[in-house]
Amino acid sequence: MSRTLIHGNSPDVAAVSPARRNANWLFGMLFLLYMFDYLDRMVVASLFPFMKADLGLTDTQSGALVSAVYLSIVIFAFPASILVDRWSRKRSIGLMVGVWSVATGMCAFVAGFPHLIMARMFVGAGEAGYAPGGNALISAMYPQEKRSRMLGFWNAAIPLGSALGTGLGGVIAAKWGWRHAFGLVALPGLLVGLLFFFFARDYKTIELIKRSEDEKARRMSRRDILRQFTGTPTLLFTYLGFIGNTFMSTAFLTWLPTYLYRYAGVPEAQAGLRGGAVMLLALVGAPAGGILADAWIKKRRNARLLLPGISTILSSLVFFVAFAFTGGALQYALFLVGGVLAVVYVSGASAVTQDVVHPGLWAISYSICVVVQNFFGSSLGPLAVGAFSDAYGLRTAMILVPLVSFVGGIFFLIGSRFYVRDAAKVERVKIELED
Numbered sequence: 130m131s132r133t134l135i136h137g138n139s140p141d142v143a144a145v146s147p148a149r150r151n152a153n154w155l156f157g158m159l160f161l162l163y164m165f166d167y168l169d170r171m172v173v174a175s176l177f178p179f180m181k182a183d184l185g186l187t188d189t190q191s192g193a194l195v196s197a198v199y200l201s202i203v204i205f206a207f208p209a210s211i212l213v214d215r216w217s218r219k220r221s222i223g224l225m226v227g228v229w230s231v232a233t234g235m236c237a238f239v240a241g242f243p244h245l246i247m248a249r250m251f252v253g254a255g256e257a258g259y260a261p262g263g264n265a266l267i268s269a270m271y272p273q274e275k276r277s278r279m280l281g282f283w284n285a286a287i288p289l290g291s292a293l294g295t296g297l298g299g300v301i302a303a304k305w306g307w308r309h310a311f312g313l314v315a316l317p318g319l320l321v322g323l324l325f326f327f328f329a330r331d332y333k334t335i336e337l338i339k340r341s342e343d344e345k346a347r348r349m350s351r352r353d354i355l356r357q358f359t360g361t362p363t364l365l366f367t368y369l370g371f372i373g374n375t376f377m378s379t380a381f382l383t384w385l386p387t388y389l390y391r392y393a394g395v396p397e398a399q400a401g402l403r404g405g406a407v408m409l410l411a412l413v414g415a416p417a418g419g420i421l422a423d424a425w426i427k428k429r430r431n432a433r434l435l436l437p438g439i440s441t442i443l444s445s446l447v448f449f450v451a452f453a454f455t456g457g458a459l460q461y462a463l464f465l466v467g468g469v470l471a472v473v474y475v476s477g478a479s480a481v482t483q484d485v486v487h488p489g490l491w492a493i494s495y496s497i498c499v500v501v502q503n504f505f506g507s508s509l510g511p512l513a514v515g516a517f518s519d520a521y522g523l524r525t526a527m528i529l530v531p532l533v534s535f536v537g538g539i540f541f542l543i544g545s546r547f548y549v550r551d552a553a554k555v556e557r558v559k560i561e562l563e564d
Contacts, residue, residue: 151330152270156279158325159263160286162226165318166256167290168297169233170198172314173249174383175299175401178390179307180245188387188523190242192515195383197246199508201253203500209258210496213265214489215334222262223326226318229255234315237308260499261492268483268491269332269560274423276483277433281419281476288411288472291382295408299386299401333561335489340556354490358497363485363551366544367434367478371502373537374441377448378471380510380530382408385464388523393461403461410468414440417469419476430552433481434545437474441538444470445531452528478541485551488558506533 177191212221232251239245263283271279294314301310337349358364386404389395395403418436425432444467451463479495486494510530517526 155266155270155329156283158321158329159266160283161321162222162259162318162325163263163283163286164290164293165226165314165321166229166259167287168294168314169229169252169318170256171195171291171294171382172233172298172310173236173294175295175297175386175404176302176307176310177387178397178400179302183307184242184245186242188515188518189512190515192383192511192513194246194249195379195511196508197249198253198256199379199503201250202257203504203508205254205257206261206496206499206503207493210261210492210499213258213262213492213496217331217334218262218266218492219325219329219331221258223322223329225255225257225259225262226322226325227255229253229259230315230319230322231255233318234312236311237315257499258492258496261494261496264479264483264495265491266332268480268488273484277422277426277476277480278416278419280479281416281422284415284419284472284475284479285412287475288408288415288468292405292409294405295382295386295401296405297401299397299399303397335487335558335560337487337489338556338558339487349487357486357490358494361485361551362547363434363481363544364494364497366540366547367481368498368501370434370437370441370474370478370537370541370544371498372506373445373534373540374471374474375502375506376510376537377445377530377534378408378510379507380514381448381471381527383511384514384518384523384527388527392524393457407461407464407468408471410465411472414469414472415475418473419480421473422477422480431545431548433477433484434541434548437478438538438541438545440470440473441534441541444473445534445538448534449528449531452524452531474538474541481544481548485548485555487556488560 173194177186180186181191209221209225229252232248232255235248235251236245239248264280267279267283268276297314298307298310301313337354338346339349339353340346382404385407386400389403390397390400393403418440422433422436425436429435447463447467447470451460451467455463479498482494482498483491514523514526514530517529
């Protein structure tokens with residue numbers, strides 16, 4: 130028998146969660162897959178010194194290996210999200226995990242930079258729709274009042290996977306070579322992806338129905354769908370806020386190990402571990418951001434964007450001071466504080482992309498966020514730092530990065546002014562789980 134969940138933003142709407150065992154099992158699988166997503170994505174960052182010596186890569190080429198993934202995500206995220214929303218969440222995700230895992234393994238067999246960057250493009254193609262699909266499933270499986278919290282715990286997989294990638298990559302490369310690092314990290318995700326494909330429980334695809342003022346239901350037109358996004362200022366400013374944050378976080382994830390090696394005298398094998406430790410502390414920031422946003426929203430309706438605005442501005446200031454004015458132990462301590470603050474925004478802001486649109490468009494809403502943040506943020510961050518590093522030095526490049534994040538925080542604060550109005554317009558929709 131199907132279980133029904135009711136999603137909407139009116140005070141009289143109560144979301145009925147499914148069996149806790151099924152929801153928590155599904156959440157655990159989604160968490161592991163998100164962790165392997167970022168592990169496979171970021172393992173290359175700790176391999177830069179090894180590949181530079183073996184393949185003769187420049188800093189610009191090294192940064193491009195990360196940017197290639199995000200550019201590929203930009204290309205494929207929107208069509209992948211349509212499959213997620215209109216076909217199947219679990220089947221789409223299972224297939225995508227297979228693609229990115231195999232592509233990561235292919236990186237172990239490349240002959241040079243052109244082959245390597247092509248393989249990295251396939252990694253991005255596989256990962257393109259995972260974040261939209263995961264957001265949609267979690268939004269369906271848990272009631273709206275817990276949405277920021279659960280998305281916060283889920284997004285903790287990002288720093289965990291990134292830290293494991295940058296940490297383990299350097300250790301494996303130092304012992305067995307950089308090619309083995311790619312091969313070994315590809316296997317776990319592939320196995321979990323197969324389990325998810327065959328055993329995960331999905332919700333039934335939601336019809337795109339719009340109700341008029343007299344409560345008559347009709348199918349949404351393309352214009353109605355377009356206005357869900359272009360006519361919702363909260364979404365537009367949230368997307369812009371994501372750009373600043375992902376520019377900074379991806380740039381630091383990519384280049385912090387190299388910075389520590391060049392400027393702090395940290396050995397190559399340990400630089401990845403030290404850099405990964407900074408981002409690992411985001412394990413505290415993402416869940417804390419979700420818990421705080423869900424608690425504050427009971428008193429302040431627009432808290433899911435106010436908190437991201439405040440935390441983003443604070444994190445950008447911490448990193449700017451660290452790179453511009455400090456060094457040694459104090460600098461690394463500020464890196465650790467910044468690592469906590471840098472992802473506080475993601476829980477509330479991710480929930481907002483689901484709060485203010487029709488539930489049948491959840492994956493598409495987040496895919497637009499993915500496209501925007503990756504095209505203007507994540508794909509440009511590593512490449513821009515690499516280019517500035519070649520021209521002016523890596524330290525100068527890292528000083529400038531937090532300024533972009535600061536602007537992102539301002540956009541979140543502006544978006545918070547529209548949240549209450551936009552959330553009130555969302556349709557009440559029944560969601561049924563598959564048998």
